[in-house]
Amino acid sequence: MSDPVEEALRTRLQALGAGLDDAPAPAFRAEARARLVAMAAVRTPSAPVSRLRRLTSPRLPGRWRTRVTAGLTGAALTVTALGTLVALSQDATPGDLLYGLKRGSEQTELALGDDSRGLTLLGFATTRLAELAALAGDGPAALPAGTGPLAAGVDADLVVDTLETMDAQTIEGSRLVTTGVADSGDVAGLDVLDQWTVAQRAGLAALEGRLPAGAEARVTESLGVLDTVAGRSAAVRAALTCPAGTSVDGIDRWGPVPVPCATPAPPGGAAPGPGTPPAAPATPTSDPAPGEVPGGGPPAPGGTAEPSEVPR
Secondary structure, three states: OOOHHHHHHHHHHHHHHHOOOOOOOOHHHHHHHHHHHHHHHHHHHOOHHHHHHHOOOOOOOOOHHHHHHHHHHHHHHHHHHHHHHHHOOOOOOOOOOOHHHHHHHHHHHHHOOOOOOHHHHHHHHHHHHHHHHHOOOOOOOOHHHHOOOOHHOOOHHHHHHHHHHHHHHHHHHHHHHHHHHHOOOHHHHHHHHHHHHHHHHHHHHHHOOOOOHHHHHHHHHHHHHHHHHHHHHHHHHEEEEEOOOOOOOEEEEOOEOOOOOOOOOOOOOOOOOOOOOOOOOOOEEEEOOOOOOOEEEOOOOOOOOOOOEEEE
């Protein structure tokens, strides 16, 4: 026999269930779902924060927590140390231990640059000149007092390599600047280039006579590079003033190649291209009329052209 208490409870529950619908109302279900989603968003941290908390949680075993903490600390120290080395390398000169790091940071800066890459390269060329000046005795990295000129303590090949790098950066930088000017028509870039060239040439000329014998000839070549840059800048500036627009024909290693301005087309005719020689005067197709000078000139005095005298 079943227990009377259980029978009474079952009967009561069946009576209560008979008065309910088969499923909750749609409005009730929507409200309940919205509450659950809101509670989950508040109580659940973002994924990266959650992972970091789990990595550093006291619930991890002691040895794992120590390893994770040591790894994060080591990474932070590595980044800090690298930044310190990069800062220290800015005063390095050719041949120094940190000079490679200095050049590497320059390449990174150049790769991350924008439209000002030309000016950035010119700045690097100025840095190369400053490095040579420092070795010659004009900077904090100069040779000790009493050691004489640069030839006394620096390998000539090292100086030549630095000059070659400076020239390459000068040529590429000026090419980018002049190309940008030719495309935009704004001469402000040429103004900056001209000022830079004057200052760079003066600084390089000051090093003449203070370099190893094997590097003196290379200095002359570097001065010639600066003269060529100045000449190309002047030619591009003149090409910008052509009435028909900037007159250039292609680009070489120095930048846009200026050509003579196009001659305006005569009325009813096609415009001749740059450098087109003037047309020759028309040749008369028939004998001149009596009293007319050959070539279309005015009649000779007296109404009749005098015959030319034949030498006897």
